[in-house]
Amino acid sequence: MTSNIRITQRVLVVGAGPVGLAVAASLCEQGISVDLIDKRPSASLHSRAFGLEPITLELLSAWHIADEMIRRGIVWAEAPVGDKKGRTLSFSTLALEFPYMVIIPQSYTESVLTEWANKVGVNLKRGMELKTLTPMGEKVVVKIEETQSHSVTKIEYDWVLGADGVNSIVRQVLDIPFVGQDYQHSLVVADVTLNTPPTPAVYARSVSRGLVALFPLPDGTYRISIEDNQRMDLPVKQPVTREEIANSMSAILGQDFGLGDILWSARYRSKQRLAERYREGKIFLLGDAAHTHVPAGGQGLQMGIGDAANLGWKLAGVIQGTLLPDILDSYENERRPIAKAALKNTDLLFKFNTAPGILGRMVHWIGVQATKIPYIEKKVVRMLAGEDAQYHCLRQKGDHKRVGQRLPHLVLCHAGQERKLTEVLRKKQFVLIHNHAPRLVSALQSYFQTVAQQLTVVEIISPKKLLRDGQATIVRPDGIVLWLGSDIAQAKTRLDSWVNR
Ligand SMILES: Cc1cc2nc3c(=O)[nH]c(=O)nc-3n(C[C@H](O)[C@H](O)[C@H](O)COP(=O)(O)OP(=O)(O)OC[C@H]3O[C@@H](n4cnc5c(N)ncnc54)[C@H](O)[C@@H]3O)c2cc1C
Secondary structure, eight states: OOOOHHHOOOEEEESHHHHHHHHHHHHHTOOOOOOEEEEESSSOOOOOOOOOOOHHHHHHHHHTTTHHHHHEEEEEOOOEOTTOOEEEEGGGSSSOOOEEEEEHHHHHHHHHHHHHHHTTTOOOEEEEEEEEEEETEEEEEEEEEEETTTEEEEEEEEEEEEOTTTTHHHHHHTTOOOOEEEEEEEEEEEEEEEEOOOOSSSSEEEETTTTEEEEEEESSOEEEEEETTTTTTTTSSSSHHHHHHHHHHHHHSSSSEEEEEEEEEEEEEEEEEEOOOSEEETTEEGGGGGGGGOOSOOHHHHHHHHHHHHHHHHHHHHHHBOOOGGGGGGHHHHHHHHHHHHHHHHHHHHHHHHHHHHHHHHHHHHHHTTSSSSSHHHHHHHHHTTOOOGGGOOOTTTOOTTSSSSSSOOOEEETTTEEEEEHHTTOOEEEEESSSSSHHHHHHHHHTTTTSEEEEEEEEEEOOGGGOOOOEEETTTTSBEEEEEEEEEHHHHHHHHHOOO
């Protein structure tokens, strides 16, 4: 059934950081009109998050922008464990479409996202600050101040998405507790030049004094991340000096690799906090506004992009009337446990890498040695890649274990052509992947003819073993398995709880 829906609902996204840009562009690409505001007069030039994980690349690929990130960044397939020998863990052991990370400063990532947002028609206005918001029945009334003239406008929206960072005004006005702790330790990051850079270029060491990691940036400079136990009690306001960086490098790495200029630096104190709720009626929280943690393992940006990918298609479907309104509750049910686990894992990783004293170093040594065991190596690499995250709440009794998970790298046949799953997902439709299952295909095609949602049907080429003969799987537009099996009635029942009939 073709739909002829006039979409008049208005969406406001607060905050044009990476997460706000991503969710705004994703909604707009699906035909929703979006206003995106940011209080800053221009985009931030700070590099902050500098890596995109394999799973984040899959999400970006389904938005057509992974290739551009790869073009502007540096592909990196080996993560150093931080020992003296420079041993690494390889992403290439994972069966993923992108078995590597891309090193790309956050300012570049935001610039690619901004180009996408402009292309799809997001109404992006900088120098506009959200001052307050009030839910009023089915609407949300916001007050926005133009930061130069200080003139305030009152506007009514149908939906408001708070992607306004760690000090989120949206979260504060709604009085949503941001539960957790502030770390007492201060950490240092800097972008520097090195006259005699290390080989391999991604280099890390963890010793009793702390951890230093070096990452090459696309412009030839280096990102340095320092967790120095002897300096962690310095106040964040104390400027970072070149001498201090050289000293931490020499003490922890054994040399300073010809440290040259310090181009940007920050001393910061992390928080480990999680919003108690992600939703209040027609208002949602995403990204750092909903969760924040120490950057060990580089998770902050990945988590936020994951939030945007999860909420974007659901909200677009509900606004268009093709999905049931109740499915919006699944955003918090799915994403909050992922953030909770990331808070725990990053805290453990941070403590593990900086563990001082004989006992701390012994634990660290044992942990590093354990990664030589293939099972543990794979577990750690899957965590670093973001591949271990799954939505347990989607899985019902008797469901296949893949329900709630992403699929490995697949080769599919669509309209006689070989396709990757992320290419098929660009249509923003549910995808039915089958292995010689004509009865199932025809039944589900008939089902989708009676609803406004659409279905893309593809056949699996490899790995064939993913589906037995006669089996199929329904994949959501964000790449998550909704159902897998061969029982037509069960597949329809599962769709009935998502699709508006
Ligand atoms: C020093 C540092 C190093 C980091 N390193 C890493 C790393 O290595 N890996 C990693 O994954 N993550 C890292 N992070 C975290 C990462 O930068 C964040 O997770 C990411 O920026 C979150 O994106 P966001 O869009 O949710 O929030 P932000 O990037 O904070 O964007 C929020 C936006 O909202 C705007 N805003 C705020 N209030 C208002 C308002 N009232 N009205 C309008 N606009 C508003 C702000 O101006 C801002 O542009 C680091 C962070 C820091 C500070």
